[in-house]
Structures are given as C-alpha cells and as structure tokens.
Amino acid sequence: MTRPPPKLEWRGVSKRFGAEPVLNRLNLTVPAGCSLVIIGGSGQGKSVMIKLALGLIRPDAGKLLLDGKALPGLGGRLQRRLYGKAGVLFQGAALFDSLSVWENVAFRLINADGVPRKTARRRALAALERVKLDPDIAERFPSELSGGMQKRVGLARAIAADPEILFFDEPTTGLDPITAAVINDLIVDQVKRLGCTTLSITHDLASARRIGDEIAMLHEGQIVWRGPAADLDRTDHPQVRAFVDMQSA
Amino acid sequence: MRLVRAIGQVALAVLNTVGAVSLFALRGLAALLTGPWFFGQLLRQLSAIGFFSLPVVGLTAVFTGAALALNIYVGGGRFNAEQIMPQIVALGITRELGPVLAALMLAGRVSATIAAEIGAMRATEQIDAMRTLSTDPFRYLVVPRLVAAVIALPLLTVVADTIGIAGGWLVATRFLDFNATVYVRNTVDFIEGWDVVSGLIKATAFGFIVALMGCYYGYTASGGARGVGRASTHAVVAAAMLIFASDYLMSFWFSRL
Numbered sequence: 001m002t003r004p005p006p007k008l009e010w011r012g013v014s015k016r017f018g019a020e021p022v023l024n025r026l027n028l029t030v031p032a033g034c035s036l037v038i039i040g041g042s043g044q045g046k047s048v049m050i051k052l053a054l055g056l057i058r059p060d061a062g063k064l065l066l067d068g069k070a071l072p073g074l075g076g077r078l079q080r081r082l083y084g085k086a087g088v089l090f091q092g093a094a095l096f097d098s099l100s101v102w103e104n105v106a107f108r109l110i111n112a113d114g115v116p117r118k119t120a121r122r123r124a125l126a127a128l129e130r131v132k133l134d135p136d137i138a139e140r141f142p143s144e145l146s147g148g149m150q151k152r153v154g155l156a157r158a159i160a161a162d163p164e165i166l167f168f169d170e171p172t173t174g175l176d177p178i179t180a181a182v183i184n185d186l187i188v189d190q191v192k193r194l195g196c197t198t199l200s201i202t203h204d205l206a207s208a209r210r211i212g213d214e215i216a217m218l219h220e221g222q223i224v225w226r227g228p229a230a231d232l233d234r235t236d237h238p239q240v241r242a243f244v245d246m247q248s249a
Numbered sequence: 250m251r252l253v254r255a256i257g258q259v260a261l262a263v264l265n266t267v268g269a270v271s272l273f274a275l276r277g278l279a280a281l282l283t284g285p286w287f288f289g290q291l292l293r294q295l296s297a298i299g300f301f302s303l304p305v306v307g308l309t310a311v312f313t314g315a316a317l318a319l320n321i322y323v324g325g326g327r328f329n330a331e332q333i334m335p336q337i338v339a340l341g342i343t344r345e346l347g348p349v350l351a352a353l354m355l356a357g358r359v360s361a362t363i364a365a366e367i368g369a370m371r372a373t374e375q376i377d378a379m380r381t382l383s384t385d386p387f388r389y390l391v392v393p394r395l396v397a398a399v400i401a402l403p404l405l406t407v408v409a410d411t412i413g414i415a416g417g418w419l420v421a422t423r424f425l426d427f428n429a430t431v432y433v434r435n436t437v438d439f440i441e442g443w444d445v446v447s448g449l450i451k452a453t454a455f456g457f458i459v460a461l462m463g464c465y466y467g468y469t470a471s472g473g474a475r476g477v478g479r480a481s482t483h484a485v486v487a488a489a490m491l492i493f494a495s496d497y498l499m500s501f502w503f504s505r506l
Contacts, residue, residue: 094377
C-alpha cells in the first residue's frame with residue numbers, strides 16, 4: 001500500500017532577498033492532520049515560508065507541493081485550489097478596515113463562493129460564536145475592536161469556510177499573556193473541531209507548546225531540529241537549547 | 250561620464266515606470282473584460298468618487314466661470330468685443346476648463362485617497378489576506394475604481410459645464426449689465442454638440458488617468474506609512490501631469506478633425 005503524500009511539502013526551496021539568502025534548500029513536510037509549529041528567531045525566514053506556501057511570493061528554487069502536486073504560485077489554478085482549502089490568520093489579523101466584522105468573516109463566502117449575503121451573515125455569526133465573540137459586535141468595524149478581539153475575528157474568518165489547512169502567522173504577537181492563552185485555546189479547539197492540518201509560525205514558546213503536535217526549528221534558512229512538542233525541553237540540540245533557554249531567562 | 254550615467258539612470262527609471270503603468274492598465278482592461286465583476290464595489294466607488302466630489306467640482310466650476318467671464322469682458326473690451334463674452338465662456342468651459350478642472354479636483358481628492366487606501370491595505374497585509382480568501386485583489390480593488398472614475402468624471406464634467414456657464418451668467422447679469430435671456434440665448438445658439446462631446450471624451454480619458462494613477466501607486470506601495478504617503482503624493486503629481494499632457498494631445502487631435 002502506498003503512503004498518502006504529505007498535505008504540504010517544501011522540497012529544496014530557496015529564497016533570497018537581494019544578496020541575503022533567507023531559505024536555503026529547505027525541505028519540510030506537513031502530514032495531513034498534523035499541527036506543526038515552526039519556531040525560530042526574528043529574520044530567520046518563518047513568515048517567508050508561509051508566504052511561499054500561500055503563493056504570495058515565488059521561490060528562487062525548489063518546489064511547493066499540496067497533496068503531492070506542485071503549486072505553481074501567484075494565481076495558478078492549483079494555487080486557487082489551495083486558497084479554497086486554506087484559512088490564514090495573519091500576524092496583524094489583516095482585517096479589511098472598510099468592512100464590518102461580519103462582512104470580514106463572510107468575505108470569502110460572499111465574494112468567492114457566491115453564498116447569498118443573508119446565509120453568509122448567518123454563517124459569519126456562527127463563526128464569531130465559535131471564537132467566543134458576542135454577535136453584537138458583528139456590525140462594528142475592525143478599528144473599534146481591541147487587538148485580541150481583532151485576532152479572534154481573524155480566526156473566525158479563517159475557519160468560516162471550514163478549511164482543510166490552517167496557517168497561523170505569529171498568532172499571539174502583541175497580545176498580553178492572558179489574551180494570548182485565550183487565542184491559543186481557541187486555535188486548539190477549532191483545529192480539533194475541523195480536524196485539519198495546521199502550520200503555525202511563532203517565537204512564543206508557550207504558544208508553540210500549546211498548539212503544536214510537532215515543533216520544528218528554522219535556523220539560517222533550514223530546519224535544524226524537529227520533534228514532538230514534549231521533546232522541546234528535553235533536546236540537547238544547541239540552537240534549540242539556546243532559543244528555549246533565552247526565552248526562559 | 251558621471252552626468253551621462255545619471256541621465257541614463259533617470260531615462261531607464263522613467264521607461265521602467267511607463268512600462269509598469271502600461272502593463273498595469275492593460276491588466277485592468279483585461280480584468281474588466283473577463284470578470285468576475287464586483288458590482289457592489291462599483292456602486293460604492295461611484296458614490297465615493299462621483300457623488301462626494303460634486304461639492305468641490307461645483308464650487309470650482311462656479312468660481313472659474315465667474316472669473317473667466319470677468320477676464321473675457323475686460324480683454325474683449327480692448328477691441329470693443331465685450332458682447333462675445335457669453336460665447337467664449339461657454340466654449341472655454343465646455344471644451345477645456347470643465348473637464349480639466351473637474352479632473353484636477355478629482356486628482357487631488359480621489360487619486361490621493363485611492364493610493365492611500367490601497368497602499369495601507371498593502372502595508373497591513375490586507376491585500377495578501379484577500380488573495381488567500383480566493384478573491385483577486387486586482388479585480389476587487391482596482392477594476393471597480395477604474396470603471397467608477399471613467400463613468401463619474403464625464404458626469405461631473407456635465408455638472409461643471411453647467412455650473413461654470415451659470416457662474417459666468419451670474420457675473421454678467423449682476424455686475425456687467427448683460428440681459429439674462431439674451432445671455433442664455435447667445436450661449437445656446439453658439440455652442441455645438443461637438444464642443445460638449447469633445448469635453449466629455451477628454452473627461453473619460455482623465456477619469457481613467459485619475460483612477461489608474463491612484464491604483465498603480467497604491468498597489469505598488471512599499472515601506473509602511475512613509476511609503477503610503479509617498480504613493481499618495483506620486484499619484485496626485487503623476488495624475489495632474491498626465492491630465493495636462495493628454496489634454497494638449499487630445500485638443501491637438503480634435504482641432505484636426
């Protein structure tokens with residue numbers, strides 16, 4: 001029996017900006033149903049990894065594969081298929097300023113899936129409820145919400161169309177520890193409910209331990225360590241140890 | 250040698266921008282022809298670009314029409330031709346000042362707003378988010394603005410023409426002892442359909458330029474808040490320059506017809 005291909009795969013991917021190499025022949029697989037968290041210091045290329053997977057930028061070399069098929073990037077048919085299956089929570093939530101909260105959550109349903117506004121609104125309110133937001137905020141605009149609430153709306157938008165893959169770009173950055181813990185719990189609940197594959201990037205170890213089945217460390221453009229979340233504190237890998245000890249100090 | 254290199258660099262940069270803007274415009278036209286179309290966005294932009302520009306365009310037109318009437322009256326008086334003032338005001342407004350002033354007002358108000366809006370969306374990853382939500386940001390953000398400006402500016406020009414001529418009429422009848430009915434009759438008898446239509450053709454082209462510059466500089470903005478500010482400035486300056494240049498070219502072409 002042949003093994004199913006990984007849900008997502010970076011195969012020999014390189015990317016540089018100017019003379020600066022960011023990813024250097026990166027190889028990484030995310031099996032279906034796995035919650036993988038990428039950790040690493042600032043400027044190590046974590047966000048670039050997600051942007052490449054989402055086709056927002058092109059790799060200089062190598063391939064990205066979805067269910068074993070190469071993603072062409074930047075608007076190809078397969079890339080659009082990925083978008084149809086994916087939900088993304090951006091670092092700053094990236095909510096649309098000119099739209100109300102419910103219109104943000106229902107954006108894909110209305111504009112890409114052709115769902116009637118009334119139905120889309122009902123589904124948006126259900127998604128807001130799932131991230132423990134009061135439906136009363138549905139008519140408000142993003143600028144009227146706190147940072148934590150914006151993240152929750154971003155999460156509601158990411159899960160509204162029941163995606164198969166979820167990407168989290170620094171989901172707890174800029175939040176106080178209590179709000180960050182709430183966001184982490186919501187992410188875990190929703191990933192469990194959807195049974196989907198997730199890729200998260202963070203430098204917040206508390207968040208990584210809470211939401212990851214597996215953790216991988218990105219250093220100088222390559223994955224230098226990967227293991228179960230529980231092994232993070234046991235490994236003697238020098239880069240991982242330095243990163244963990246620095247955060248604990 | 251250094252001077253030659255500097256000139257070459259500037260020339261290359263200009264050519265690069267012209268090429269990029271042309272490709273951006275072609276992409277806009279292709280997206281317009283192929284859909285999907287976001288009609289809700291189009292209506293929203295028509296309201297923002299057209300309806301909310303009415304006060305500024307109207308005020309500009311009334312004062313310009315009034316000032317033009319006074320200047321033509323003074324100039325015409327130098328060779329006893331004051332009575333030709335209504336015809337010259339009407340001609341100047343419909344063929345030139347109506348479309349150009351409406352376009353310049355729109356360049357200041359709309360190009361800057363579009364560049365700032367889209368540039369801020371770029372800076373805060375909203376454009377990336379839109380793409381991951383299976384929606385082409387080019388079709389959602391750029392095409393409705395281009396279409397709205399192309400529809401709105403000719404309509405605003407009709408308003409500017411009417412109010413501009415009315416401004417001249419007001420000054421002429423209040424302060425220069427023109428007969429109100431004769432002024433209107435002289436204007437209507439003199440103006441030809443082509444005078445108005447040529448102005449509206451110009452306005453259509455200007456509308457495209459105004460929205461194109463705002464969208465291009467906003468869509469390609471980089472460098473955070475500073476980049477957004479720079480995009481707004483570039484959009485207004487480029488739109489104004491292109492309006493003047495294309496106005497001359499179209500006037501030259503129309504004069505040969």
